[in-house]
Amino acid sequence: MERTKHKHLLFISSSLISYFFLLFALFISHQFSVANAQNGTQSTVRAGVLLDLGTSSGKRCKTSISMALEDFYAINGNFSTRIELEFRDSMSEVVSAASAAVDLLKNSQVDAIMGPLTSVQTEFVAYLCNRSQVPLLSFSATSPAISPTHLPFFIRANLNDSSQSVPIAAFIQHFGWREAVPIYEESEFGSGIIPSLVDALQSVDTMIPDRVVIATEASDDHIDNKLYRLMTQQTRVFVVHMLPALASQFFHRVQALGMMSAEYVWIVTDSVGDVLDILDPDVKNVMEGVIGFRTYFALSDEVKSFKTRFKERFRQDNPRSEVADPTIYQLWAYDAVWALAKAVEKAEVTNSSFVIPSSDGTSTDLSTLGVSETGPKLLSAILGTTFNGLAGNFRLVDGQLQLLAFEIVNVVGKGTRNVGFWTPDKGIIREIDSPNGSGNANNLKNILWPGDLVVAPKGWVVPTNGKVLRIAVPAKAGFGVFVNVSESTSEVSGYCIDVFKAVLSKLPYSIQYDFFPLSPSSSYNDMVYQVYLKKYDALVGDVTIRANRTNYADFTMPYTESGVSMIVPLQSDSSQSMWIFLKPLTAQLWLISLAFFIFTGFVVWVIEHRINPEFRGTPWQQFGLIYYFAFSTLVFAHKEKLESNLSRFVVIIWVFVVLILTSSYTASLTSMLTVQQLQPSVTDVSQLQKQGDYVGYQDGSFVKELLLNLGFDPGRLKNLTTADDYTDALAKGSAKGGVAAIFDEIPYLKVFLSQYCGNNYIMVGPTYKTDGFGFVFPRGSPLLQDMSRAVLSVTEGEEMTQIEKKWLGNSDKCTSSSTSVGSSSLGFRSFAGLFIITGSVSGLMLLIYIGIFLYREWERLSTLRDDHETPWDIIVAWFKHYDQFDQRSPTFKEYLRSSMSPEGSQGRLERQMGLEGSNSPGNRSDQSAEMSFEFSQGGITPLSGTDSSDISNRGPAEEIELAGQSRE
Ligand SMILES: *[C@@H]1O[C@H](CO)[C@@H](O)[C@H](O)[C@H]1NC(C)=O
Ligand SMILES: *[C@@H]1O[C@H](CO)[C@@H](O)[C@H](O)[C@H]1NC(C)=O
Ligand SMILES: *[C@@H]1O[C@H](CO)[C@@H](O)[C@H](O)[C@H]1NC(C)=O
Ligand SMILES: *[C@@H]1O[C@H](CO)[C@@H](O)[C@H](O)[C@H]1NC(C)=O
Numbered sequence: 032m033e034r035t036k037h038k039h040l041l042f043i044s045s046s047l048i049s050y051f052f053l054l055f056a057l058f059i060s061h062q063f064s065v066a067n068a069q070n071g072t073q074s075t076v077r078a079g080v081l082l083d084l085g086t087s088s089g090k091r092c093k094t095s096i097s098m099a100l101e102d103f104y105a106i107n108g109n110f111s112t113r114i115e116l117e118f119r120d121s122m123s124e125v126v127s128a129a130s131a132a133v134d135l136l137k138n139s140q141v142d143a144i145m146g147p148l149t150s151v152q153t154e155f156v157a158y159l160c161n162r163s164q165v166p167l168l169s170f171s172a173t174s175p176a177i178s179p180t181h182l183p184f185f186i187r188a189n190l191n192d193s194s195q196s197v198p199i200a201a202f203i204q205h206f207g208w209r210e211a212v213p214i215y216e217e218s219e220f221g222s223g224i225i226p227s228l229v230d231a232l233q234s235v236d237t238m239i240p241d242r243v244v245i246a247t248e249a250s251d252d253h254i255d256n257k258l259y260r261l262m263t264q265q266t267r268v269f270v271v272h273m274l275p276a277l278a279s280q281f282f283h284r285v286q287a288l289g290m291m292s293a294e295y296v297w298i299v300t301d302s303v304g305d306v307l308d309i310l311d312p313d314v315k316n317v318m319e320g321v322i323g324f325r326t327y328f329a330l331s332d333e334v335k336s337f338k339t340r341f342k343e344r345f346r347q348d349n350p351r352s353e354v355a356d357p358t359i360y361q362l363w364a365y366d367a368v369w370a371l372a373k374a375v376e377k378a379e380v381t382n383s384s385f386v387i388p389s390s391d392g393t394s395t396d397l398s399t400l401g402v403s404e405t406g407p408k409l410l411s412a413i414l415g416t417t418f419n420g421l422a423g424n425f426r427l428v429d430g431q432l433q434l435l436a437f438e439i440v441n442v443v444g445k446g447t448r449n450v451g452f453w454t455p456d457k458g459i460i461r462e463i464d465s466p467n468g469s470g471n472a473n474n475l476k477n478i479l480w481p482g483d484l485v486v487a488p489k490g491w492v493v494p495t496n497g498k499v500l501r502i503a504v505p506a507k508a509g510f511g512v513f514v515n516v517s518e519s520t521s522e523v524s525g526y527c528i529d530v531f532k533a534v535l536s537k538l539p540y541s542i543q544y545d546f547f548p549l550s551p552s553s554s555y556n557d558m559v560y561q562v563y564l565k566k567y568d569a570l571v572g573d574v575t576i577r578a579n580r581t582n583y584a585d586f587t588m589p590y591t592e593s594g595v596s597m598i599v600p601l602q603s604d605s606s607q608s609m610w611i612f613l614k615p616l617t618a619q620l621w622l623i624s625l626a627f628f629i630f631t632g633f634v635v636w637v638i639e640h641r642i643n644p645e646f647r648g649t650p651w652q653q654f655g656l657i658y659y660f661a662f663s664t665l666v667f668a669h670k671e672k673l674e675s676n677l678s679r680f681v682v683i684i685w686v687f688v689v690l691i692l693t694s695s696y697t698a699s700l701t702s703m704l705t706v707q708q709l710q711p712s713v714t715d716v717s718q719l720q721k722q723g724d725y726v727g728y729q730d731g732s733f734v735k736e737l738l739l740n741l742g743f744d745p746g747r748l749k750n751l752t753t754a755d756d757y758t759d760a761l762a763k764g765s766a767k768g769g770v771a772a773i774f775d776e777i778p779y780l781k782v783f784l785s786q787y788c789g790n791n792y793i794m795v796g797p798t799y800k801t802d803g804f805g806f807v808f809p810r811g812s813p814l815l816q817d818m819s820r821a822v823l824s825v826t827e828g829e830e831m832t833q834i835e836k837k838w839l840g841n842s843d844k845c846t847s848s849s850t851s852v853g854s855s856s857l858g859f860r861s862f863a864g865l866f867i868i869t870g871s872v873s874g875l876m877l878l879i880y881i882g883i884f885l886y887r888e889w890e891r892l893s894t895l896r897d898d899h900e901t902p903w904d905i906i907v908a909w910f911k912h913y914d915q916f917d918q919r920s921p922t923f924k925e926y927l928r929s930s931m932s933p934e935g936s937q938g939r940l941e942r943q944m945g946l947e948g949s950n951s952p953g954n955r956s957d958q959s960a961e962m963s964f965e966f967s968q969g970g971i972t973p974l975s976g977t978d979s980s981d982i983s984n985r986g987p988a989e990e991i992e993l994a995g996q997s998r999e
Contacts, residue, residue, distance in 0.1 A: 074111060074112050074381045075112075075113050075114075075115045076114050076143075076375045076380050077117060077139055077140070077142060078114050078142060078143045078371060079116075079117045079118075079119060079131075079135035079136075079139060079141040079143070080093070080144070080146055081121045081128055081131055081135075081145070081148075081156065082119075082120065083120070083122065083123040083147070083148050083149075084120040087352060087353075088148060089148060090345070090349050090352060091345065091355075091358075091360075092146075092148065093348070094341060094348050095341065095364045096145065096364050096365070096368050097116070098337075099366075099367075099368035099369055100116060100368055100372070103368065103369050104372075107372070107376075110372075110376045111376065112375045112379075112380060114368075114371065114372050114375060117139055119132075119134065121146070121148070121152055123149075124152070125151055128156055129156060129159065132159050133159065133397065133400065136163045136401070137399070140401070140403075141165065142165065142380055142403065142409055143166045143167075143168060143371055143375075144166070144167050145168045145364070145367055145371070146170070146171070147169075147172075148171050148172075149172065149274075150173060150174035150176070150218075150219050150220040151218055151219045151220060152172075153169055153172035153174075153177055153185075154174075154177050157169075157182045157184070157185040159397075161183065161184045162400060162402075163400050163402055163403055163406070164184055164402050164406035164407060164410075166184050166186055166413055168186050168188055168367050168370070168371055169187050169188060169189065169367075170188045170360065170363035170364045170366075171360050173220065173302065174192060174219050174223030174224075175191050175227060176219055176223045179429055180430075183430070184410060186414070186427065187432060188367040188427075189360070189432055190301070190432060190434055191431060192220075193223075193224060195324050196224065196230070197231045198324060198439075198453035199228065199270055199324060200228075200231035201235070201458055202439065202453070202459060203232065203235065203268060203298075204235035204236075204237065205459055205475070207490070208237060208296070208491075209236070209238060210238045210268060210490065210811075211232060211238075211268040211269070211298075211490075212240065212241050212243060212264075212266050212269050213243070213270045213272065214243040214257075214261075214269050214270065214271045214273075214281075215242075215244060215245070216247050216272070216273035216277050217244045217245060217247060220302075222244075224300065225242070228270065240264065240811060241261070241264060243260070243261065245257060245273065245277065245281065247274075247277060249280070251284055254284040255284055255288060258284060258288050258290060262290060265492055265813065267296060267492055268298070268488075268490045269298065270298045270299075270300065271298065271299045271300070272299075272302065273302065275302065275303055275306050278303045279311065282317045283314070283317055285317070286317035291317060291318075291319070291320065291481045291482075292481055293483075293484050293488070294488045294489075295320075295481045295482070295488065296322070296480065296488055297318075298323075298324070299318075299322070299324070300324055301324050301325050301437070303323060304323030304324045304440065305358050305359045307325065308355075308446075309358060312445050315442055315446070315447075318442045319443065319444065319481070320441070320442065320443075320481030320482065320483075321442045322439060322441055322450075322478065323447065324437050324438070324439060324440075325359070325438050326359045326422070326434075326435075327435055327436040327463065328359060328435070331421075333421055337362075337421055338357055341357045342356070362420070363422050363432075365421050365422075366422055369418065369425070370420075371413065373416050374409060374412035374415075375409065377412045377415075378409045378411075380405045380408065384405070385401030385403055386404060388401070414430060423435045435454075436452050436454040436455075437452065437454075438451075439451045439452065439459075439475070443479050448476075450475050450476040450478050451475040451476060459474065460474055461474035461475060489539075499543040500544035500568040500569060501544075501566075501568050501569075502544045502545065502568065502570070502571050503558060503561060503567040503569070503570045503572075504516065504523050504546050504548050504571055505549055505551070505555065505558060505570075505573070506548035506549060507572075508730070509729070509752040509756065510573070510729075510779055510782060511525060512525060512526055513527050513778070513782075513838075514527050514528060514571075514573060516548040521548065523546040526835070526837075526839060527572050527804065528546075528571065530590050530822075530831070531571045534587075534821040534822050535821070537821035537825060538818070539817075542814075551731075554731040554732075555575070555731055556733070558574070558807075559574065559583050559807055560583055562583070562584045563810070565809055568808070568809065568812075569806060569807060569808050569809075569812075569814075570584070570806070570807035571807075573778070574804060574806075575732075575776060575802065575803065576801070576803060576804070577802070580807075583810070584810060585807070585808050585810050585815050587805045587806045587815060587818045587819040587822045588805065588823050589802050589803030589804060589822075590803065590804055590806075590822050591778045591803045591804045592777055592778065592803060593776075593800065593801045594776065594777045594799060594800055595734055595737060595774060595775065595776050595798065595801055596794050596795070597713075597716075597726075597775075597794070597796045598757075598775070598780050598784070599713045599714075599761070599771065599772045599773075599793060600711075600712050600762070600764075600791060600793075601710065601791035601793050602710060602712045611703060612700060614699075614700075614856055615695075615696050615699035615700045615857055616696060616699075616856060617859065619859045620858060620862065623866060627688075627869060627870065628661040628662060629657070630873060631682075631685045632657040632660050632661030632662075633657055634678070634681055634873045634876060634877045635657075635660060635661075635673070635678045635682060636657045637877060637880065638675045638677045638681070638876065638877070639671075639674060639675055639678050640653070640913075641884075641915070641916065642916075642922050643671075643672070643673065643922060644922065645671045645672060647916065664682065665689055669682075674920070675880070677876040677879060678876070680876060681873050681876045684868060684873075685869050685873070688866070688868070688869045691862070692862065692865075695857055695862075696857070711793045713771055714796065715796055716741060716796060719772055720742060722771070723747065724747070724771035725747050725748075725749055725769070725770045725771060726770050727748075727750070727756075727757065727761075727774070728773065729775050729776075729779060730751065731750075732776070734775055734776065735748060735750070738774055749770055751773065754782070754786055757773055757783055761792065781794075781839065786840075806822070888912065891912060892909055892912065895908040895912060
């Protein structure tokens with residue numbers, strides 16, 4: 032019993048002890064693991080590095096990468112991850128690089144790969160990594176052909192080559208070079224820059240007349256051949272994009288062929304620019320004057336300390352290699368390591384595991400490549416990493432490092448000299464931190480160009496060996512004013528030549544040239560074609576800018592006014608001369624004026640008839656009086672004395688209207704008679720076509736094409752050469768073997784008109800638009816831009832006026848008289864206001880008079896109404912009453928008084944006697960006879976009853992009879 036109890040206790044105690052032991056062990060192990068975590072050796076992340084370890088740049092990058100890793104963990108000692116690098120040699124070869132990459136992915140199962148150095152190697156490795164979803168962090172593959180958008184697992188921690196296209200184009204634009212030739216090595220890397228460079232140059236209007244590809248393993252002869260080709264061309268601006276090794280060889284050849292001399296511009300991209308400082312002094316020697324672009328990085332304290340440490344470390348690692356400063360590639364490699372280390376910690380990458388895809392029977396090396404599980408996480412961590420690296424702010428956008436600035440350097444002596452910068456926002460500037468540094472062209476520091484020049488080359492040369500421009504000029508038979516080639520001396524002169532010389536004098540450089548007169552038989556189209564064939568370097572003359580000529584050559588801006596018009600003879604217009612006096616007024620105005628004359632005469636007669644003896648008489652007399660009075664106002668010759676204020680008012684207004692009418696008529700007639708009454712014989716094109724007339728054009732001119740387009744019958748066109756031909760043909764006329772009109776460009780027509788000023792030709796018809804004369808250059812000629820600009824500055828200047836005066840004379844002096852043919856007739860509209868005034872005044876006065884008459888004579892009129900039955904009789908009676916002399920008017924009384932006086936009575940008797948005796952008006956006026964009769968009537972019988980009104984209405988003969996009766 033006790034034994035079992037004892038056994039029991041023993042068991043319990045031993046269990047307790049072992050329990051405590053276990054606890055202790057757990058505690059110890061826990062403590063141990065904590066210490067391990069703090070020590071940071073717990074999780075290792077493997078990363079592969081592919082480098083051309085045989086090359087010096089590979090060695091330099093290896094040193095830089097190793098230093099980066101050490102520096103990083105020296106600062107970030109408490110990180111829970113450690114990167115372990117596995118270096119592989121890619122042996123400067125694509126296949127080795129690829130197989131090294133496969134080894135890293137398959138056997139080492141790395142979480143990330145850095146490198147390789149060249150774009151060519153990188154491309155294949157990038158595909159492999161993308162397949163395995165392992166981030167490939169590149170710090171030196173610059174070819175834009177490998178793109179992070181296409182391969183998401185490719186990250187470029189350096190600049191893309193295409194980012195320097197815009198700076199290079201800006202630099203070329205800055206110096207106004209119109210053409211540039213890219214020279215690049217035949218590789219993925221070399222051609223990668225071309226698309227973006229072409230775009231950038233195009234956007235600044237710089238042409239790429241040629242491009243030269245140089246094989247990577249080129250012999251000197253190969254390079255020489257390419258250079259000879261360039262030498263014969265006119266472009267002198269070259270953009271060289273190749274790796275430093277080939278570039279050294281290339282520039283040695285350039286120097287050997289004498290192309291590192293005046294007029295040449297050599298620009299190297301950053302692939303050479305970045306390593307300019309560490310290039311062999313030999314190479315720099317032959318590159319003097321070269322412009323280099325290189326990535327800008329600030330020379331911070333970190334960079335300075337890195338430089339010193341780098342050189343020290345490199346000497347340790349590679350005792351037998353030459354030591355040089357680190358370039359931007361080493362800085363990028365350093366920053367890439369830091370970015371990777373930061374990302375690894377952030378992504379908490381613990382243990383890498385690759386998933387091998389299920390085998391589908393094939394078991395090639397690549398098909399069994401696994402897919403990393405940690406890759407995507409690590410990729411997004413790297414893409415999100417930002418920090419201040421040695422090469423500037425490390426920030427990736429779309430898997431691509433962002434550009435800060437480019438530095439522009441000039442190779443001078445055995446070193447380089449900074450001449451300016453380019454930044455994305457400010458363009459080309461002199462100082463990177465100057466606040467007011469704008470993209471001003473003068474902001475660059477002085478550049479020493481090849482051939483020890485300090486003045487920027489113009490970027491092209493005349494390609495021919497003698498460097499003398501061969502300029503074709505049309506040797507015309509007619510219109511020598513424009514271009515005249517003297518037969519004896521072959522001297523070329525004329526308006527176009529003077530303009531050309533003036534334009535050349537505006538160019539910033541001088542140009543040697545010779546004139547080559549072209550045979551007069553060739554048309555202008557042919558001459559343009561000669562330039563197209565490059566037989567001549569330019570064509571200078573009266574060559575019009577035409578759309579289909581520009582298919583063959585380029586034109587400068589036009590320097591003359593433009594357009595095609597026609598000239599026709601003037602003929603005097605004899606048909607109108609007899610009736611010209613009618614022309615000043617339109618027919619409508621004539622008729623309306625006539626109507627108003629009659630109306631006004633009538634109104635005055637109505638108002639005056641009852642009170643004014645002068646407005647009385649036989650109906651014929653009174654009818655005549657109405658007209659006579661009205662028309663005599665035309666010359667203000669009306670003699671009749673007016674008694675009523677109403678009629679005076681009418682006449683006053685009317686005389687005013689007449690005054691204006693007559694003076695307008697006079698003025699218009701005067702102008703018609705003084706202006707030459709010459710009319711163009713033809714006024715429009717359709718008239719010519721309808722009549723089937725012959726028309727002329729200048730020999731060799733495009734005007735013929737224009738006329739055919741207008742629909743003229745080809746058989747009806749005549750080519751004419753000289754201005755004398757023009758006059759002859761126009762003088763003969765279409766019917767007699769001449770022409771009815773000549774079509775030509777306005778400059779010729781103006782010259783013609785000024786020469787034959789007195790001979791009555793006129794330029795008529797529509798102007799067909801053309802573009803004026805321009806100078807012709809072969810397509811893409813670099814001279815063109817400068818010439819065009821110079822043409823504009825000449826045409827806008829004073830010089831042009833002088834040249835025009837000298838050659839073309841003053842053509843305006845003839846045009847003034849011939850253009851203003853005829854003046855238009857005056858219409859009713861111009862005078863409508865006047866007629867309304869006089870019409871309404873006359874009408875109103877007439878109404879007032881009728882009102883007064885009715886009011887005064889109402890009693891009498893009522894009596895008359897009662898005496899007659901039918902309305903007709905009443906109206907007739909009323910009119911008869913109106914016809915009588917108004918006895919109440921002052922004129923009547925005065926007349927009465929003057930008749931009562933002895934003289935008056937004597938005069939009356941005499942008059943009556945005279946009337947009796949002669950039975951005709953005789954010396955005395957009818958009116959006085961009538962008046963005397965009325966007086967006697969009034970004196971003898973009261974003016975009442977039908978008799979007296981009858982009498983007053985009768986003509987002189989009847990009155991005489993009546994007078995006799997009353998005496999009986
Ligand atoms: C980490 O462990 C190593 C040995 O593996 C030791 O030399 C080092 O002192 C330890 N560091 C810390 C901080 O404990
Ligand atoms: C490492 O130490 C620094 C302070 O020295 C601290 O700010 C940081 O958070 C630490 N990091 C980790 C991962 O413990
Ligand atoms: C790269 O990898 C991504 C994700 O796996 C895939 O969608 C894409 O098609 C791959 N690109 C190429 C060019 O293979
Ligand atoms: C322009 O077009 C016409 C036909 O419309 C043709 O006859 C002429 O040859 C062309 N000009 C040139 C320079 O080819």
